[in-house]
Amino acid sequence: MLKHAREVGGPALRKLTFHERARMLKALGQAIMARKEELYELNYLTGATRKDGWIDIEGGAGTLFSFSSKGRRELPDAHVLMDGALEPLSKEGTFVGQHIYTPLQGAALHINAFNFPVWGMLEKLAPTLLAGMPAIVKPASATSYLTEAAFRIMIESGVLPTGAVQLIVGGVGDLFDHLGGQDVVSFTGSASTALKLRTHPVVMRESVRFIAEQDSLNASVLGPDAAPGTPEFDLFVREVATEMTVKAGQKCTAIRRAMAPADYLDAVQEALAERLAGTKVGDPRADDTGMGALVSLSQRDDVRQKIAELEAAGAKIVSGDPSADSPIAGGAFLSPVLLRADDPWKSSAVHDVEPFGPVSTIMPYKNMDDAIALANRGMGSLALSLFTHSADAARDFIGGAAAYHGRMLVIDRTNSKESTGHGSPLPVLVHGGPAARAAAKKWAASAA
Template sequence: MTAMKLESYAAGQWIGPGPDARAIASAVTGEEVAIAGSALDFQAMLDHARFTGGPNLRAMTFHDRARMLKALAIHLGERKDRLYELSLHAGCTKADSWIDIDGGIGTLFVFASKGRRELPDAHVYVDGGIEQLSRNGTFLGQHILTPLQGAAVHINAFNFPVWGMLEKLAPTLLAGVPAIVKPATATSYVAEACFRMMVESGILPEGAVQFIAGGTGDLLDRLTPQDVVSFTGSAATALMLRSSPHILQNSIRFIAEQDSLNASILGPDAGPGTPEFDLFVKEVVREMTVKAGQKCTAIRRIIVPRAVEGDVIEALKAKLSRTVVGDPSAEGVRMGPLASLAQRRDVLEKVAVIGQEAECVHGDPDAFSVEGADAKKGAFVPPMLFRCPDPVGAASIHSTEAFGPVSTVMAYDALDEAVALANRGGGSLVMSLITHDPDVARDVARGAGAWHGRIYINDRDSMGESTGHGSPLPHLTHGGPGRAGGGEEMGGVRGVFHYMQRTSVQGSPNMLGAVAGTFVPGSKTFETDRHPFTKPFEELQLGETLHTKPRTVTLEDIEHFAHFTGDTFYAHMDEDAAAANPFFPGRVAHGYLLLSFAAGLFVEPSPGPVLANVGLDGLKFMKPVSPGDSIAVALTVKRKTRRTDTYGEVRWHVVLTNQDGETVAEYELHTMNAYAGAS
């Protein structure tokens, strides 16, 4: 095939390979498939991101950006076949590519959905509740999050050219920060094809994304405290980059996801013949062979009870021996080659180190069969299983990661020893535990939690729906302490906040409401000109308030409610017992009776824009209501959020007061309201 000439995308222009471009070889055949390396003006790229991309993204609300991500996911999903074709050159089977390509697209969908559900249709995210800083509530504090005004530099690994790019782009763009993407050169032809689809879609605003096919030059030396570096790769490279004097002096955010000697523990209860034993063997084999073991989450250390060590080894060998290695396009092949010849050399070097402390019990890199390809030309290795006779006294197996289909079995005598062995990895992205004993799960989680970013526990109850040891999910944090880099990626909206600045804002309720785009209790309100339930979504204004007439609560009301609902709690029915309670002066109204009366006071019963009451938050009963007291309601528009083309969500601040003006209850009501002409 003719080698692809990969292009960088800088300041809105595609730029082809320069004179120093390097060749990229197929992992299967060793033939040249692409060339990459452009001469770029990195300052111009940063300026384009900061002064064009950033303002364009920040002009959009969180929901605008979420809809953008969804449109992008749909666009890529319609064109993914091309990415599957290119991934064959990287040694990926169809199953491998599904994790990378469909997994990446799925991550866009998840962030789009969470952005719409969990973030406001606004430009500012309110973080936490109001802090009252003065006696009368005229001076308050509030934390907010706003997008950084720089660029995110994404330095990605070779093993997942699509997912690795999209899982970083999703939270970055949702936060409102432009990105400069630098993929690993070995598989950059897949990343470039995916990136080109994004640009050609026209979905992203100008300057939102840029792409480097080649080296980063002096890019990192030009960053400011408003920029972020998100790195995935080796610990050595991460250390070199994050130790840069410029990075340190300017406190530039550096998110790292790096080496990880992940472990999997077989619980002492999960012996041969149990569903957990079979599950454990299946998980280990899958993690060794999917992507030829080139996963940052793959199982590197297999920790098993000493009594079943031999059984585990034999079961693993039996399954591994049926793993067909070869050209991923050939029928029946279960594991392709490593991503490059350089990666093969690195894996074999690490295997030699591991072999000093462990014996190889399966897989000889000098004698194995390859289906449909020439083993000498491609980057092929077999699955290699080791056994360490003394894992407590060993060192290399806890510090050396062979980034391929390589894993080591080690035995333990007591559960605390198993935990200690797992922790010897110095910090991992994920540790798994296969057990059906809740006590084992509790003890392992308590003992290992501090050293692992994720703990995956599986058994017969969850195995049918579990996603697997090695599957990071966009809903949860992907990262880990120590050797794993200490960073966090994804994690739902938590991942978005890595690209935003948390700021505490102080001022009056009016000022905080204006900053946050929401009604803050204590700020100015105005009486509605007609019942707010008769107004379509777009006509409602923040601070618009309905004050109802009062209603007297009688003893008959309380007794009727008690018998009608069955709630005959003594505080409502027994005067002496209620009076003996330190919270009540005597018999009092049910809290839920007050909520029902409140609804009766403020609801407009006629059909109109209000489509449904979908819930309430923050309900507080603050003062008891006795028979003969009266209650009135103040209903105030607190926040509005568009949801679909026909309706939006309205959040109402609801306050119930008694005849003395004292607050007796407070909560936030959620309704869905139609737009004009849609009700």
């Protein structure tokens, strides 16, 4: 497969200009949109509602459109991309320097998570194909049938050159043993798997480019000014509840830690519990369903286990019941579970253990420095949101915490209506967090 990508797909893609490849992305997006109902049917089988599926399916096509239009606006209709201005290197100007970008001549191996079978594939394929590199897509087994259906639509559209994309459903065999310095591995999943792949002897020896997006204990912070009754308080409660229930909380950007000034924590708990109680859990096909099922029973077992770890670390369940019966027998349903950690500096697990489901922990902070330290205690996250109407609070918080977070939203009454939300990665903005959590955790363990 690597050979096919390197020898057939790569050369064919590199013959095209950036604009030609950008037009190809648009055609792929149109092909997916034209047959999206087939994908929505399969989407229900993953436990997701139609609304959840919209993020995955139409959000995925949207990513193709976005990269297509960026490619045509920001890249030349040529094969080589110039980087920066000409560097003068001589007095007469006959000898100058210029940085350029050209596509790598290997294959891009995309290893994707189960939670967004379509978007997860397309958010990686769009920049890869636009760059002019062929890809081998390896979806997570649990939802690979939906990825396969979207993949098939793209192949049947006939716009991709032979060898430009290939799909592996199941194990990758000895693929890693054959990687080389022109290949790229782009991984989404757990920190432990990322560490295992990143330290694979061939990846290390050949200096294979490795891009990882791994689990992250994203935080949302209620500003010190956002007392109960302010618009920011209500916006915060709504956002946390939304992030817990969309996709049944199986989103790498979901809010796992919700922090509030100690004086407002009771009010936060009460408002969140009330909101979550109104979320109807059930058949993802039903119109009145607020939250569907988890992807599988084993995923639900895993989430229950992680909730138990949080409880063991001192967090208390204040809303929801992880052991409640399923609304539909045999389904992987779980009610939203809200935990509270009154001493977040003692309950280490709330910053380290991620229940990948409809679960979040509220915790108090004492002052701005404490809020920053708690946010950064997650050791690197994909997304953080701060709800404040105070410009001073925003400046102090972002200045203290930006180094630990990939994307940060400051939400208040003036921008909430148009906000794209805490949990939505955007094609035009960074999606990825600083600091490898795996390494950070290892450091914390050895320091302890």
